[in-house]
Amino acid sequence: MTRVIKTTVAMQKGGSGKSTLSRHGSVIMPRTALLDLDPQGTTLRWLERRQQNGDFVPSAIRTTFTRAKEALEIVDSAHAEIDHLIIDTPPEHDDQRTIRFAVQAADFVVLPCKPTPDDLEVLHETLKLVREYGKPYGIVLTMVRQNSRSLKSAKELVARMCAEFGNGELCPHTIGNRTDFVESVFFAKAVTEFAPTSVAAAEIRAVWDWIFERSVAAAKEKDGAVEHG
Ligand SMILES: Nc1ncnc2c1ncn2[C@@H]1O[C@H](COP(=O)(O)OP(=O)(O)OP(=O)(O)O)[C@@H](O)[C@H]1O
Numbered sequence: 001m002t003r004v005i006k007t008t009v010a011m012q013k014g015g016s017g018k019s020t021l022s023r024h025g026s027v028i029m030p031r032t033a034l035l036d037l038d039p040q041g042t043t044l045r046w047l048e049r050r051q052q053n054g055d056f057v058p059s060a061i062r063t064t065f066t067r068a069k070e071a072l073e074i075v076d077s078a079h080a081e082i083d084h085l086i087i088d089t090p091p092e093h094d095d096q097r098t099i100r101f102a103v104q105a106a107d108f109v110v111l112p113c114k115p116t117p118d119d120l121e122v123l124h125e126t127l128k129l130v131r132e133y134g135k136p137y138g139i140v141l142t143m144v145r146q147n148s149r150s151l152k153s154a155k156e157l158v159a160r161m162c163a164e165f166g167n168g169e170l171c172p173h174t175i176g177n178r179t180d181f182v183e184s185v186f187f188a189k190a191v192t193e194f195a196p197t198s199v200a201a202a203e204i205r206a207v208w209d210w211i212f213e214r215s216v217a218a219a220k221e222k223d224g225a226v227e228h229g
């Protein structure tokens with residue numbers, strides 16, 4: 001592609017694994033930049049610690065809604081160096097302007113969701129928002145316990161939501177509730193660096209391969225529609 005493909009990570013529920021997913025994508029995927037639109041700024045500190053440790057630091061911009069458009073222009077102009085942009089978003093409810101901006105800018109939207117009734121309820125709300133912009137999306141179940149009843153129920157509910165909203169699907173790979181994800185943060189590392197042969201590392205790689213493939217397909221379809229439209 002001759003432009004930067006954009007994947008937005010969005011979910012209105014707090015603590016659903018958006019930043020964990022975004023940070024990992026920026027380290028695992030080649031030629032990938034990170035746009036952090038969350039005013040909390042924790043990812044910036046994570047990046048600073050990586051720099052101090054001498055670890056790979058992905059291209060990253062941290063900004064807020066007021067300068068988000070400018071940040072996107074900077075990223076677009078860097079398409080000779082960057083193929084893919086991951087946009088991390090805050091957990092907004094009433095004031096949804098940042099999440100709306102990020103969804104609108106996206107080729108593909110990823111919604112990480114924990115398999116709990118509360119999280120699934122907010123997932124449904126966030127999908128309504130995504131539908132307003134007609135964006136293709138993927139749902140990634142995070143912090144799951146394999147073979148649990150909660151995972152089975154969550155998969156059924158998500159399948160129903162995908163049928164209701166259309167244009168999206170459940171990622172065939174899930175991310176487990178694993179201490180490697182928490183412990184690696186203490187060292188400002190991705191789990192693929194902290195525990196390269198772990199299940200956590202295999203899971204996050206599989207999830208990102210899937211997200212990237214879907215993002216490329218969505219971008220191609222969008223550009224094709226523009227050319228022929
Ligand atoms: N797969 C996982 N297993 C265990 N813990 C996890 C996993 N993914 C994330 N966590 C932990 O859960 C917490 C919330 O994750 P994270 O910050 O990625 O969520 P978030 O959606 O970005 O939150 P916010 O809405 O506040 O921005 C963090 O402490 C993180 O380390």
Ligand SMILES: [Mg+2]
Nearest residue numbers: 018019038089
């Ligand atoms: Mg976050």
